[in-house]
Amino acid sequence: MVRAPCCDKSNVKKGPWSPDEDNTLINYIHKHGTGGNWITLPRLKRCGKSCRLRWLNYLRPDVKHGGFSEEEDNIICSLYSILGSRWSIIAAQLPGRTDNDIKNHWNTKLKKKLFTAKIEGGNNEITTTISAAPFCKAVGSNGSSSTTSSSYMTDLKTYQQKYYEYPALVLDQTNQFSMPYLPFENNYGAAWCSNGVGNERQGMMDHFVDFEVDPQHVLSGSSFQEENINGVGDDPWFGIVSATHYNIFD
DNA sequence: AACTCCGGCAACCGCCAACTC
């Protein structure tokens, strides 16, 4: 009871797609859809995976190419600061953009842009790390605090494993620290910051709780100034307090 | 004009989780 392999690797065409191949693929999908099965797609001498990639990244009618706006750049950088290189999740927040496109854009432009901004900033904060804290799992679906100490610790372990390079937060055009902008509907996504006194994890947790239960700290689609938050120090930490409805860390 | 270098991007590769038989 064994299925046929997805393609005969020795007889599979690679490299750039020709207009003919594109047309064949487009016509087929318009006629039949993908049916969730890329392997049975048109009899191009292409691997099913290659067909899927070509359609999703290039041929799909709603896909946008290039021309990233400032706002899109900001969203990408903010989400990168939180999620790291989880391009598919980041792409899900940007209609018409593909993970591949965003990844390329980050690697070729944004990374350098932020690095340059960091150098120009020229302060000790350069060496600071930020972290992405999947605390969302520990927050009630209505945004209220329902965290238990055990789930706290589970998430803390994940949290401690997820450190990212600093630069993504230098984005703020006013040259101040700003919290990542989280473009989630209904703003269930919210950012959190602490001064991370002495790099104490417990210290950060305290700030997290303070922040979480205080509605005025919940983002409403704008960036968040450092002075709005309890902890103001030279060793800031950033994270998410809630993004519960989206399960973005699952 | 010829050559080299470099940036941008499409496509491939390999891994892994989910699914199927």
Add this chain to the structure above:
DNA sequence: TGAGTTGGCGGTTGCCGGAGT
């Protein structure tokens, strides 16, 4: 239940065109 298949993802490669020399 386990082996094999498939789809999805992130990392990487390699081609192409433009800029610089």
